[in-house]
Amino acid sequence: MIHPIRLWTLTYKETSRFLKVWTQTVGSPVVIAVMYFAVFGGALGSRITELKGVPYSIFIIPGLVLLQSTTNAYMNPSSSLIIAKYSGTMSDILLPPLSALEKTLGYLLGGLLRGLMVSILIFAVAGVFTGKYMPEHWLIFLAMLIFSNGAFAMLGTLIGIWAKNFDQISGFSTFVLTPMGFLGAIFYSLDMLPPLAQTLSLFNPFFYFADGLRYGFLGVQEVDPLFSVGMAGLIFVVLFGLNWLAFFKNWRLGI
Amino acid sequence: MTQNALVFNKVEKSFGELKALKNISFTVEAGTFVALLGPNGAGKTTLINCLNGLTKRDGGEILVMGEDPEVNPLHTKMALGIVEQELVFDPFFTPLEMLRMRRGLFGLKPDEEYVNWLLDKLSLTDKKNVRARQLSGGMKRRLMIAKALAHKPTILILDEPTAGVDVELRNSLYEFLGELKKEGMTIVLTTHYIEEAQLLADKVAIQDAGETLIFESTKTLLGRKKKILELTNEDGEVVTLEEGEKGGFNLEKISADYPRAHNLRVIEPKLEDIFLEFTKKK
Numbered sequence: 001m002i003h004p005i006r007l008w009t010l011t012y013k014e015t016s017r018f019l020k021v022w023t024q025t026v027g028s029p030v031v032i033a034v035m036y037f038a039v040f041g042g043a044l045g046s047r048i049t050e051l052k053g054v055p056y057s058i059f060i061i062p063g064l065v066l067l068q069s070t071t072n073a074y075m076n077p078s079s080s081l082i083i084a085k086y087s088g089t090m091s092d093i094l095l096p097p098l099s100a101l102e103k104t105l106g107y108l109l110g111g112l113l114r115g116l117m118v119s120i121l122i123f124a125v126a127g128v129f130t131g132k133y134m135p136e137h138w139l140i141f142l143a144m145l146i147f148s149n150g151a152f153a154m155l156g157t158l159i160g161i162w163a164k165n166f167d168q169i170s171g172f173s174t175f176v177l178t179p180m181g182f183l184g185a186i187f188y189s190l191d192m193l194p195p196l197a198q199t200l201s202l203f204n205p206f207f208y209f210a211d212g213l214r215y216g217f218l219g220v221q222e223v224d225p226l227f228s229v230g231m232a233g234l235i236f237v238v239l240f241g242l243n244w245l246a247f248f249k250n251w252r253l254g255i
Numbered sequence: 256m257t258q259n260a261l262v263f264n265k266v267e268k269s270f271g272e273l274k275a276l277k278n279i280s281f282t283v284e285a286g287t288f289v290a291l292l293g294p295n296g297a298g299k300t301t302l303i304n305c306l307n308g309l310t311k312r313d314g315g316e317i318l319v320m321g322e323d324p325e326v327n328p329l330h331t332k333m334a335l336g337i338v339e340q341e342l343v344f345d346p347f348f349t350p351l352e353m354l355r356m357r358r359g360l361f362g363l364k365p366d367e368e369y370v371n372w373l374l375d376k377l378s379l380t381d382k383k384n385v386r387a388r389q390l391s392g393g394m395k396r397r398l399m400i401a402k403a404l405a406h407k408p409t410i411l412i413l414d415e416p417t418a419g420v421d422v423e424l425r426n427s428l429y430e431f432l433g434e435l436k437k438e439g440m441t442i443v444l445t446t447h448y449i450e451e452a453q454l455l456a457d458k459v460a461i462q463d464a465g466e467t468l469i470f471e472s473t474k475t476l477l478g479r480k481k482k483i484l485e486l487t488n489e490d491g492e493v494v495t496l497e498e499g500e501k502g503g504f505n506l507e508k509i510s511a512d513y514p515r516a517h518n519l520r521v522i523e524p525k526l527e528d529i530f531l532e533f534t535k536k537k
């Protein structure tokens with residue numbers, strides 16, 4: 001069940017936190033993006049000139065965007081939930097008559113909007129360095145941005161519900177998500193890897209997020225883009241179901 | 256017709272081995288003020304958590320305005336305004352924002368007039384635009400009360416709202432609760448300040464170790480203890496006399512027995528004595 005005022009308010013609550021400190025939320029990804037283009041685009045780009053017929057500095061844009069934006073999408077709900085647990089304000093969410101669907105959507109939208117905001121910014125920064133602003137295939141481009149940032153937001157919600165302290169939240173990010181991102185073929189193409197690593201990459205969900213988005217933005221791909229969109233959509237739907245179930249059962253949130 | 260705002264019937268709840276609630280049974284009629292008295296660990300907060308869906312009871316029946324909170328939480332949550340025991344606040348928002356959001360999370364349209372009235376009633380108007388971390392303890396407590404009332408509930412539940420609160424604030428809170436009651440609000444207040452119960456409550460429930468020991472009107476409860484007449488007799492000794500079976504003192508007999516009595520003083524019964532008697536008996 002969705003009540004528009006309730007969902008709107010929860011989404012407002014989950015977005016206003018990062019909007020209130022927007023210089024931090026937005027500043028850090030932008031600085032990191034600039035660094036990447038300075039180092040990779042400048043220094044490395046003179047050695048690796050092209051991948052799949054695309055200049056290297058442009059080839060890395062989608063992966064770079066995803067790496068930063070999904071981290072933000074993940075951090076938004078997970079930190080919001082853990083702060084609520086620490087400060088005892090979980091009841092702000094538990095006392096009102098919010099349905100499981102409203103809670104799922106509210107936290108999802110909070111993380112997703114933050115991820116999209118960071119995405120747009122990094123695409124813009126990248127455009128300044130490379131001159132490449134516009135995606136090749138808008139529909140797949142947008143679908144991939146939404147599925148990947150949405151999936152990470154919902155992962156953040158699950159981890160936030162599960163976690164007992166902030167270390168678990170940042171631990172999951174550092175030891176699972178970041179390696180997954182870097183190994184998701186965002187700085188290289190699969191054929192540069194040994195065969196075993198190529199096969200392993202296909203089990204990394206981030207690979208499909210990155211490859212699909214790269215197709216949407218640049219028109220080049222490793223696997224069929226529709227397969228990437230399908231995988232990303234499937235992950236999105238499964239996580240959505242898990243989020244709904246966790247809220248419906250009041251898993252680890254009640255007393 | 257008097258409606259039952261809250262019904263507790265043989266409510267049970269365990270945390271592992273610990274039976275936090277064993278047998279809670281009492282009924283709060285709509286529009287009444289009930290004080291829930293009990294020592295620390297009696298299970299008062301646990302009982303409140305069973306009401307609002309924070310925790311699931313193991314057995315027994317609970318009805319909020321005729322509905323079971325575990326079956327129809329959306330209905331019961333609208334009826335309940337709960338002021339939690341712990342002093343909690345979200346450091347990111349101002350009191351005004353919090354009250355607006357609280358209404359929104361209950362699915363209600365903005366009502367600036369009401370929100371400002373609440374802020375005013377709870378003396379928070381000056382502070383309505385500062386971050387909550389800049390509020391004093393007493394202000395945070397008042398903010399929690401305002402939040403609990405933001406969606407205009409019919410039942411207000413306050414879990415030890417006056418613990419560690421200064422006298423002035425306590426008195427103004429009592430006054431405010433009195434006003435709410437006059438407007439028809441059902442109020443349940445848990446406390447271990449017994450004067451509070453004596454001053455405010457129509458009925459008193461005494462709870463200890465997860466059981467309702469007694470539930471009756473404050474007047475009846477106070478009647479269980481006799482008034483005492485204290486006087487000084489002609490030899491300068493202090494004599495105490497207990498009230499008769501039917502209440503009151505036989506003044507003729509007293510003046511015959513103690514012709515030169517002076518310093519007469521009636522000592523009213525105290526809920527505290529009754530409370531101690533009951534919780535000790537167990």
Ligand SMILES: Nc1ncnc2c1ncn2[C@@H]1O[C@H](COP(=O)(O)OP(=O)(O)O)[C@@H](O)[C@H]1O
Pocket residue numbers: 255270273275293294295296297298299300301302
């Ligand atoms: N989440 C919990 N897990 C385990 N024990 C708990 C929990 N909450 C309360 N208790 C125990 O239940 C008993 C009743 O606690 P509580 O309801 O807070 O009492 P009161 O509010 O009357 O002081 C206490 O012994 C307390 O330690």
Ligand SMILES: [Mg+2]
Pocket residue numbers: 299300301340414415
């Ligand atoms: Mg308590």
